[in-house]
Amino acid sequence: MSTIFRNILAVLAGVVVGSLVNMGLIMLSGNVIAPPAGADVTTFEGLKSSIHLFEPKHFLFPFLAHALGTLVGAFVTAFFAKSHKIKLALIIGGVFLVGGVVNVLMLPSPIWFNILDLIGAYIPMAYVGGKVAAKRSLSPKRYK
Numbered sequence: 001m002s003t004i005f006r007n008i009l010a011v012l013a014g015v016v017v018g019s020l021v022n023m024g025l026i027m028l029s030g031n032v033i034a035p036p037a038g039a040d041v042t043t044f045e046g047l048k049s050s051i052h053l054f055e056p057k058h059f060l061f062p063f064l065a066h067a068l069g070t071l072v073g074a075f076v077t078a079f080f081a082k083s084h085k086i087k088l089a090l091i092i093g094g095v096f097l098v099g100g101v102v103n104v105l106m107l108p109s110p111i112w113f114n115i116l117d118l119i120g121a122y123i124p125m126a127y128v129g130g131k132v133a134a135k136r137s138l139s140p141k142r143y144k
Helices: 003-032 044-053 056-080 085-106 111-120 123-136
Strands: none
Touching: 003 056, 003 085, 056 085, 056 111, 056 123, 085 111, 085 123, 111 123
């Protein structure tokens, strides 16, 4: 398999797996930390209109979802990439960061959360995931 093709597949796998982790944590969040009374979190419009009811604890799982989704996605990408592992992991961070920016523009979250989320959940987690995977990745040396 060519290097370019394998790297493209690695990035696609990272986006898919990272998104699954993100959504899984978001779906789990309401079972761990109940939404505020009167908040409709089943639709985007309901979430948008009731976000003013949220306390800091309600932002824990969204942050974890963004950070861990990016971390796992970057890890998967760097693990399976044939070359440029850290660069490709950072591409995953960039893709998820764009999603985070769109989320900030669409959902009126508190400014402290927006800053924390955009600065801490994407590029740093992508870098960490890439570095960890680069040390453990599949390489021909490992099988000789």
